[in-house]
Amino acid sequence: MNTLPLQANDIILDRYEILKYIGAGGMQYVYQARDTKLKRIVALKTPQNASQAIRFKQSAILAARINHHNVAKTFDYFTSPENKEYLIEEYVDGVDLDQMFDGKVRYIDPYLVARLLHYMAKGLSASHHAGVVHRDIKPSNILFINNSSGIEIKITDFGIAKMAESELTEAVERDITVTNSRTVLGAIPFMAPEVIDTPTKVGKEADIWSTGALIFKLLTGEYPFGTGLKAIQNLGISKFPEIPDFVTKNIQYKSIAESIIEIMKRCMKFEPTERLTADELVQQCGKLCYSSNERFIGAIYKSIHTTNGLISTSTYRDVFYHQKNIYGQIAAVGDEVMYAKHEGVPYERAFPVVKLYSK
Amino acid sequence: MTESQTKEQIQNIINRYLLRNAPQPAGVRSIAESVAIGTDIGGHRTENQDRVLLAYRLNADNSETFSIILCDGMGGMESGAQCASLSIAIFIARLFFYDSVNTTLSSRLDFSVREADRIVFSNHFGKGGATLSSVTFDTKYGFCGVNVGDSRIYACEFDKVNQLTTDDTLAGIRKDKTSYFPDDKNLLQFIGMGKDINPHIIEINSNDNISSFLITSDGSHFVGDDALAKIVVNSKKSETVVRRLIELSRMYGGSDNSSIAFMQISSDFKQQLNPDRDVLYIFTPYSELQIVCCPDRKIKDENMDCKPNIDINTQPKKKSRKQKNKPDKKLTPTIEISFGDSNG
Numbered sequence: 001m002n003t004l005p006l007q008a009n010d011i012i013l014d015r016y017e018i019l020k021y022i023g024a025g026g027m028q029y030v031y032q033a034r035d036t037k038l039k040r041i042v043a044l045k046t047p048q049n050a051s052q053a054i055r056f057k058q059s060a061i062l063a064a065r066i067n068h069h070n071v072a073k074t075f076d077y078f079t080s081p082e083n084k085e086y087l088i089e090e091y092v093d094g095v096d097l098d099q100m101f102d103g104k105v106r107y108i109d110p111y112l113v114a115r116l117l118h119y120m121a122k123g124l125s126a127s128h129h130a131g132v133v134h135r136d137i138k139p140s141n142i143l144f145i146n147n148s149s150g151i152e153i154k155i156t157d158f159g160i161a162k163m164a165e166s167e168l169t170e171a172v173e174r175d176i177t178v179t180n181s182r183t184v185l186g187a188i189p190f191m192a193p194e195v196i197d198t199p200t201k202v203g204k205e206a207d208i209w210s211t212g213a214l215i216f217k218l219l220t221g222e223y224p225f226g227t228g229l230k231a232i233q234n235l236g237i238s239k240f241p242e243i244p245d246f247v248t249k250n251i252q253y254k255s256i257a258e259s260i261i262e263i264m265k266r267c268m269k270f271e272p273t274e275r276l277t278a279d280e281l282v283q284q285c286g287k288l289c290y291s292s293n294e295r296f297i298g299a300i301y302k303s304i305h306t307t308n309g310l311i312s313t314s315t316y317r318d319v320f321y322h323q324k325n326i327y328g329q330i331a332a333v334g335d336e337v338m339y340a341k342h343e344g345v346p347y348e349r350a351f352p353v354v355k356l357y358s359k
Numbered sequence: 360m361t362e363s364q365t366k367e368q369i370q371n372i373i374n375r376y377l378l379r380n381a382p383q384p385a386g387v388r389s390i391a392e393s394v395a396i397g398t399d400i401g402g403h404r405t406e407n408q409d410r411v412l413l414a415y416r417l418n419a420d421n422s423e424t425f426s427i428i429l430c431d432g433m434g435g436m437e438s439g440a441q442c443a444s445l446s447i448a449i450f451i452a453r454l455f456f457y458d459s460v461n462t463t464l465s466s467r468l469d470f471s472v473r474e475a476d477r478i479v480f481s482n483h484f485g486k487g488g489a490t491l492s493s494v495t496f497d498t499k500y501g502f503c504g505v506n507v508g509d510s511r512i513y514a515c516e517f518d519k520v521n522q523l524t525t526d527d528t529l530a531g532i533r534k535d536k537t538s539y540f541p542d543d544k545n546l547l548q549f550i551g552m553g554k555d556i557n558p559h560i561i562e563i564n565s566n567d568n569i570s571s572f573l574i575t576s577d578g579s580h581f582v583g584d585d586a587l588a589k590i591v592v593n594s595k596k597s598e599t600v601v602r603r604l605i606e607l608s609r610m611y612g613g614s615d616n617s618s619i620a621f622m623q624i625s626s627d628f629k630q631q632l633n634p635d636r637d638v639l640y641i642f643t644p645y646s647e648l649q650i651v652c653c654p655d656r657k658i659k660d661e662n663m664d665c666k667p668n669i670d671i672n673t674q675p676k677k678k679s680r681k682q683k684n685k686p687d688k689k690l691t692p693t694i695e696i697s698f699g700d701s702n703g
Contacts, residue, residue: 195529
């Protein structure tokens with residue numbers, strides 16, 4: 001078991017005060033810290049061991065090239081007198097999509113999917129314009145913020161990013177003490193076919209594929225080609241996966257869902273050159289019509305008729321829902337739901353509504 | 360007691376036995392001269408999360424089933440040693456105690472691995488796991504292998520060694536076997552992933568010129584196929600193969616746990632071990648476990664005088680004459696367990 005290199009109240013370089021440990025992602029430990037000079041909260045990252053320092057530094061340099069609202073900003077990078085590497089990044093008060101799916105969320109409504117897709121496309125476009133290919137777009141690298149200011153996403157962790165024009169010619173040797181035979185399961189379902197077949201030719205197109213695969217997961221709750229070895233075997237069949245019926249079954253979501261599916265298919269072309277570019281993806285997303293409402297979690301606690309009822313909220317006002325407003329599996333009294341709300345009398349109206357599941 | 364309860368009980372006994380703290384120094388053991396198994400913590404790790412063993416059973420009908428099995432618990436995730444022990448215990452309980460005599464060996468191997476995956480996942484929720492590699496012999500079906508993960512099975516001939524398995528990693532499935540990204544040697548599947556597992560069944564043709572089988576964990580075969588083949592080809596005894604490979608792994612840095620099982624195809628356990636029928640023998644590099652199986656479940660259930668002794672610190676016991684003269688019948692609840700320690 002690794003012990004954490006930093007503890008709360010530690011001060012780094014007389015400037016960054018550690019507030020709490022957030023987690024370990026990819027190759028680094030992540031902490032919430034206070035920048036005592038600029039009086040702001042930041043994310044402080046440090047590599048899990050010395051052999052990852054080069055890759056860590058490379059990721060900091062590449063991420064710093066990108067300045068966009070949908071990419072977590074890099075503020076600083078330095079080596080301490082003790083020869084430890086640190087990266088200071090924008091602190092994002094949210095959860096990554098992996099954590100979201102690990103919880104109660106199985107899939108999200110197409111309007112929210114459209115919104116996330118649009119933001120991701122913008123972040124990728126900025127990244128690709130800066131000449132940076134992320135190469136590791138997956139749920140754990142997308143931070144999701146949902147608060148009263150609305151919904152945001154930030155792309156993070158450029159740990160294996162590279163410059164688009166650079167050639168990948170050298171093999172990476174694994175240090176067996178570093179990786180400890182961990183799995184690559186989190187990344188595999190979102191990996192473009194060329195990463196497996198022709199790894200030296202991986203370019204911007206791979207990010208587009210991964211975005212398409214991620215949208216598939218958000219919209220359907222399923223991995224497009226399965227997980228693990230099975231995903232790779234299915235990729236070899238070169239056939240776009242079936243979309244579950246529920247995605248387009250409800251007339252209230254049919255139109256937006258079909259538009260997303262169309263975009264998704266153009267992102268996930270097996271021939272990389274046939275895929276949309278990030279700019280084209282932004283353009284296509286611009287045609288989607290979605291609201292920017294915050295999402296809430298509540299529980300259905302009362303039926304009014306067999307097909308409608310009330311959702312209890314954290315405020316004193318209940319929210320009315322109708323079964324026809326539910327995307328995917330129908331929810332019943334006692335079920336938790338994620339919903340957006342709109343003005344209504346005597347109750348506010350819930351739309352869209354998505355059932356949540358027990359862990 | 361139902362058969363599923365019996366399997367679970369056997370599984371629990373083996374699991375607890377394997378969870379005993381392994382001694383830190385390398386352990387190498389020869390069994391019946393033709394099989395050798397060994398494991399070493401290496402020079403950098405604080406815990407040996409590999410488990411390697413030989414399981415043997417002389418069935419009631421005088422047929423034999425035996426299996427060399429290696430599980431490499433996944434460090435970096437939770438409970439590597441626990442996952443390896445549990446995986447191997449479930450695998451043995453399902454493989455050696457099956458419901459239909461008509462089930463082929465390959466089906467049993469496939470089923471046993473899937474069961475191990477299912478149960479390890481239900482205990483660790485995908486946050487821990489192990490590789491599993493096995494070569495198994497059954498009198499009716501001959502030899503067959505199964506593999507999940509990046510431990511390897513090799514078939515050894517007179518002057519060469521062939522890898523029968525493909526590593527379940529991105530580098531492993533590429534034609535050039537090369538890592539281009541930092542995670543390319545991380546696992547695509549493992550026991551405990553809980554979904555989409557695809558055990559590789561390795562059918563072995565008895566007409567092949569195979570003289571022996573070798574199973575290695577990644578802490579052993581990282582020395583390279585060339586060095587590994589030279590040691591196998593130039594070692595006269597099974598035990599020598601295992602000792603030399605463990606030493607080589609140490610010489611190369613010993614950065615991971617290193618485990619090896621080597622089995623000559625001509626193994627004659629009946630002759631060498633003089634085994635009792637319906638006793639499941641488990642040989643590890645350090646000790647052995649014997650689970651004596653009850654020939655008549657109904658009688659024993661009624662009497663309830665044959666509960667398994669699951670105290671793993673029990674001193675070695677002598678088998679009673681009554682047990683030695685058991686009638687040859689199927690059905691297999693455990694009635695007694697004995698342990699013998701080996702100085703390796």
